[in-house]
Amino acid sequence: MFALMCGIASAGVLPVDVQTEHLDNGLTVYLAPMDTPGVVSWQVWMDVGTRNETSRTRGLAHLNMYLAAMGSTSMDSDERERQILQTGATDTAISWQDQTVYSLSVPAEHLPSVIMIEANRLMYMDYDEADLEQVAGAVQGSFNRQQASAEMAISSQYQSTAYRVHPYGHTTMGYQKDIESFDSRYTEVRAFYNTWYRPENARIVVVGDFDPQAILTQLNLTFGVWEGGDSTSKPAVEPAQTEPRRTDMVWEKGPANPQVMVGWRVPGFDARDPDAATIAVIEELIASEVGSLHQDLVLERALVYEIEAINELFVDERHFTVRLEVKHPDDVALVEEAVHTAIADLAEGVDPEQLELLRDSALARFRLSQDSPEAVGQTIGEYTFGGADASAVEAFYRNFAQVSADDVSRVVQEHFVPEGMTVATLRVPEEK
Numbered sequence: 001m002f003a004l005m006c007g008i009a010s011a012g013v014l015p016v017d018v019q020t021e022h023l024d025n026g027l028t029v030y031l032a033p034m035d036t037p038g039v040v041s042w043q044v045w046m047d048v049g050t051r052n053e054t055s056r057t058r059g060l061a062h063l064n065m066y067l068a069a070m071g072s073t074s075m076d077s078d079e080r081e082r083q084i085l086q087t088g089a090t091d092t093a094i095s096w097q098d099q100t101v102y103s104l105s106v107p108a109e110h111l112p113s114v115i116m117i118e119a120n121r122l123m124y125m126d127y128d129e130a131d132l133e134q135v136a137g138a139v140q141g142s143f144n145r146q147q148a149s150a151e152m153a154i155s156s157q158y159q160s161t162a163y164r165v166h167p168y169g170h171t172t173m174g175y176q177k178d179i180e181s182f183d184s185r186y187t188e189v190r191a192f193y194n195t196w197y198r199p200e201n202a203r204i205v206v207v208g209d210f211d212p213q214a215i216l217t218q219l220n221l222t223f224g225v226w227e228g229g230d231s232t233s234k235p236a237v238e239p240a241q242t243e244p245r246r247t248d249m250v251w252e253k254g255p256a257n258p259q260v261m262v263g264w265r266v267p268g269f270d271a272r273d274p275d276a277a278t279i280a281v282i283e284e285l286i287a288s289e290v291g292s293l294h295q296d297l298v299l300e301r302a303l304v305y306e307i308e309a310i311n312e313l314f315v316d317e318r319h320f321t322v323r324l325e326v327k328h329p330d331d332v333a334l335v336e337e338a339v340h341t342a343i344a345d346l347a348e349g350v351d352p353e354q355l356e357l358l359r360d361s362a363l364a365r366f367r368l369s370q371d372s373p374e375a376v377g378q379t380i381g382e383y384t385f386g387g388a389d390a391s392a393v394e395a396f397y398r399n400f401a402q403v404s405a406d407d408v409s410r411v412v413q414e415h416f417v418p419e420g421m422t423v424a425t426l427r428v429p430e431e432k
Contacts, residue, residue: 013363013397015319015370018390019212023224026200030380031212034373037368038108040208041373042089042115044122045174045381046100047203048196050380051235051316053167059174060192063182064133065095068102069190072120080117087113097168097314098385103375108209109236118168119222122202129186136182136246139351143173150256150426152325153249158261158424166238198229201297203387205380208373238317241265245422246316249431250386257305258329258427262339263321269313271383271392277399278411279320283311284358285346286410291358293342296322303331303338319422320415332425347412350405363401 014032021029030044049061071077084091093102102122106114126315127135132194146152151366156171163169182189206215269276285291287309289298306325313316326335370376383393 002022002196003133003239009418012394013367014159014376014379015367016207016376018393020389022222022387023199025224025226025228026198027223027226028203028384029216029290030203030206030384030390031210031216032380033210033212034208034376036373038209039373040106040108040111040206040210041280041377041392042104042106042111042118043205043207043377044118044245044380045124045205045384046102046197047098047201047385049095050097050167050170050172051314052196053170053174054385056187057192058167058170058178059172059182060189061100061163061196062095062172062174063139063189063300064137064193064197065093065100065102065123066138066209067127067131067193068093068121068177069124070125070131072124073126073206074124075117075120082366083113084272091115094280095172097172097312099336099381101120101381102424103374103377104408111206111210115215115222119226123223125197129183132186132189133183139182141181143176143179146173148253150253150259151162151323153251153253154259154261154424154426157247157249157426158263158319158321158422161245161423162263163234163238164266165259166316167235168238168314168316168318174307195229198231199223199226200228201231203381204304205377207377209381235316237289241420241422243337246424247279247427248284248424248427251426252429256426257427258322258326258332259425260326260339261321261424263310263319263422264343264416265317265422266320266333266415268316268318269385270315271388271396272399274399274403274407275411277396278403278407279415280311280400281355281359281362281395281403281425282320282346282408282412284362285355286342288358290344291342293338294344297335297338301334303335305328313382315380320383327428329359329430332427336423336425338421343412343416347409350408352405355403355405355408357400359403363397366397 016032016034019031069077071080089104089106091104104114162171266279298373304324304326308323310321322339324335326332380390384390
């Protein structure tokens with residue numbers, strides 16, 4: 001049966017109109033024709049990630065992303081790779097806290113073939129124990145490489161301190177003990193795929209040079225027969241944080257600069273919530289090169305190399321964090337104090353002219369960034385978790401354009417408070 005059109009979001013901050021469809025089996029489709037002759041971005045956003053894991057299934061969302069390359073019941077990995085190469089498409093995938101995304105940049109004439117190939121592998125993913133052992137080894141290698149990164153180390157330490165119950169607290173790959181057990185847990189790995197890889201957890205985004213009606217017809221005939229399941233369980237709710245948390249670590253795995261991460265617990269991302277837009281403006285105020293923190297720590301006192309504000313769009317309660325790479329070990333405390341001062345200053349008030357300048361600059365950068373099918377598809381995917389209408393993108397940036405100095409002060413006073421704060425530091429041994 002064919003889907004009924006749910007709505008069309010007219011072009012605003014996005015350079016395209018976006019047609020939202022819901023197939024009868026619960027799968028959501030976003031169709032966005034764009035003037036990119038001969039080029040299409042095909043993206044499947046599975047709402048499956050760390051969020052869906054438990055202490056027993058840590059790392060399985062990421063693992064299944066790798067296993068998706070091993071083929072299906074009717075097409076092994078070599079045959080799939082051969083067919084993808086014949087189309088000239090480029091193929092990428094990424095797994096994160098809330099989603100696993102499969103993306104291909106496709107010559108327009110070969111989009112129907114790619115749809116068939118991708119429907120086959122995502123709906124009928126198949127691998128044996130030898131495949132699992134091979135992929136587990138690849139994950140172990142990637143995990144080992146990350147262990148040499150001081151930035152990854154402090155981020156992981158921050159996560160495990162900030163979250164006591166919610167699965168956001170563990171890394172995307174899982175921990176060493178989890179990875180070591182993957183190859184002996186074939187039944188559990190298959191069960192994770194069978195539970196979560198269902199149409200109600202899938203969103204397909206198509207942007208570029210294509211005929212929407214023809215593609216919608218093909219999607220109904222391919223992905224439309226995907227059987228739904230019972231994958232409605234929600235992650236454990238993180239208890240309220242009632243006092244500041246801190247973790248300090250010493251880095252002894254090679255050369256590195258000291259680092260500081262300071263963060264605050266904020267509500268889960270909802271694109272239509274005006275406060276979500278305000279938090280994004282706060283990100284601009286903290287990270288901007290013309291902002292007070294950069295002026296103080298980078299230009300005037302020259303205490304840090306880099307300031308990064310991290311505002312992940314996680315759907316459950318998340319953390320807004322500031323990460324700083326410090327020049328000298330003795331200055332870690334000074335740098336942390338400067339972050340607290342900058343946040344306190346935002347709570348007291350913001351220069352309306354500076355706010356307008358930063359806000360308008362961010363809007364202009366966003367508009368300029370939406371210059372390719374891949375970028376537009378990425379934006380649609382990020383803002384429509386759970387099958388929301390694509391008009392959520394426009395709603396977010398409409399709110400963003402209206403954020404006031406009073407909004408900034410109110411949100412900082414409400415959420416950037418000591419009892420919701422977590423601090424992580426990474427120190428390096430002093431040279432002997």
